[in-house]
Amino acid sequence: MESNNQKINLENRNISLYIKREDLLHPQISGNKFRKLKYNLAQAKRENKQTILTFGGAFSNHILAVAAAGKEQGFKTIGIIRGEELRDKISENPTLRKAKDSGMVFEFFTREMYREKNNLKILEELGNKWGDFYVIPEGGTNELAVKGCEEILTTTDEKFDYICCAVGTGGTISGLINCSKNGQQVLGFPALKGDFLREDICRFASKSNWDLITDYHFGGYAKVTEELILFINEFYQKHKIPLDPIYTGKMMFGIMDLINKNYFPKDSKILVIHTGGLQGITGMNTILKQKKQLQINVYD
Template sequence: MTGIIRIVTIFLFFYHKFANFQTLVPKSLCTFVSFVKMNSVNQNIEIQNKTITLTIKREDLLHPFVSGNKFRKLKYNILKAKELNHDKLITFGGAFSNHIAAVAFACQEAGIESVGIIRGNELVGKIQENPTLLFAQNCGMKFEFVSREVYQNKMSESFISELNTKYGNHYLLPEGGTNVLAILGCEEILINEDAHFDYICCAVGTGGTISGIINSATPNQKILGFPALKGDFLKDEIRKFAKNNNWELIANYHFGGYGKVTDELIGFINQFYMDVKIPLDPIYTGKMVYGVMNLIANNYFPNGSKILMIHTGGLQGISGMNGLLEKKKMNKIVFDE
């Protein structure tokens, strides 16, 4: 199993390093991989605290383009869109959105037209400069760029009415992909073999992934969520979908808010790859893993604890993030051997 993990990790490494998500994706490739049920593998991580067992679930290896929790969130939504005979799917996201990239590929594979409502009308005419948007466009996604003010009201009746008038028969998917069907998909992340873990740790964005994990976890497991952004509203979002109360948010590791990074975080991600050869993204999983390691160092977990971290993917955004880091003259994320 370790050999399989290594092979796939090397594939993803070289894809990110050389393809950089900027090369045109052939249509034949976009229809090559079947959108089927899959289970990810667990990989043990050696740590200095020998009384604690640390494992990471490699959801990032599920699919090279529809990675991690995006695979889970999109699975039943794509199937529902096909069932309802919708000829297009509309969704929302930012300039480097993992969701936008994943939706574009999944829709291309499913034979559904995709439309992305993108935050920031300053991006008009700059698709070639943006690896995420270029990838999505190469998979067939059409874009509608809107101002940040309009984007804040994207779910208003008036804006939805405009979409209905303009695009006709379509399937509407929220930003981040979180809805009831997404939760159903995320409930498949944990499998029977994961029942022996005491703690399940995952990053939190819109609350969909952790809600699915909460619903499928055993009663004796504690679910720890690490928000990637500031704000207490996430608790209410999770309560909309979560059926159990065995969860807690650890809100001290967002590094300033959504999309915010520091040299300390980047250094941790680079060192983690050097140590265990697992790439982490800086927006979600990188912050979560940093948080878990910090909690272990500060004796948060009882002796003998078995901890499972969920790697939710998001690696496609690293190229864009490195571009921003370079402009800020900050250290970049480097997955070198």
């Protein structure tokens, strides 16, 4: 078993459960973001681009990863941020503050304008303002990102019956589907409400051996409950693996719940992909503290 596949001990269960620690790939460019950016940055260099422009929310893992990767590889980076409320309060947001420290500059769009971010006219206006740039979409998902995610699984992972991952924009699960082997089932756990992701995944995925488990979004994107936070804290205390509240925490809660409900057949071998995103914990704890609610504690 590869060293980055960490075993989870399940008491009294005839199931083998491992977590692939993609969160340990890089200190700033975490997990699936490292995979998604690999070939996009290589393409930007081939096109002789000096600047990367991308989109995201104020707590976006993707925004911070692009900023860190840009600093590391010599690109200027521009972040188009959803919402104007933090325009003059960057220092109050841990994600944007770190991205700024890595050299990213920001433009804040109203939510109405952000919804039109892929409009050619808006991209043309951004080009007039910022000059020539290479565009990476929100969340980082495109064909090159999927190509990078196809490298997550290795030959030593062929023994697993189920491959599980959290789903945001669908790029990571698409890559996993494409590189999965016959007999393997890929299960995605969406962090958002709704079943619209299936169409997006079908644009990139070449097989049908997958499904979405849509029962564990905890109210929708960036929504949490005390039950979820208790689970994340207890999981860390027991296994010393930190989970984030937006993606991996909800996925892992779902997997453990399905195991308890005997969803997986006896002797199943399950591999869970830890896609990172731990930087978001600081921002979530700030919000929870303001609401005087239980906070996430995944650090010794």
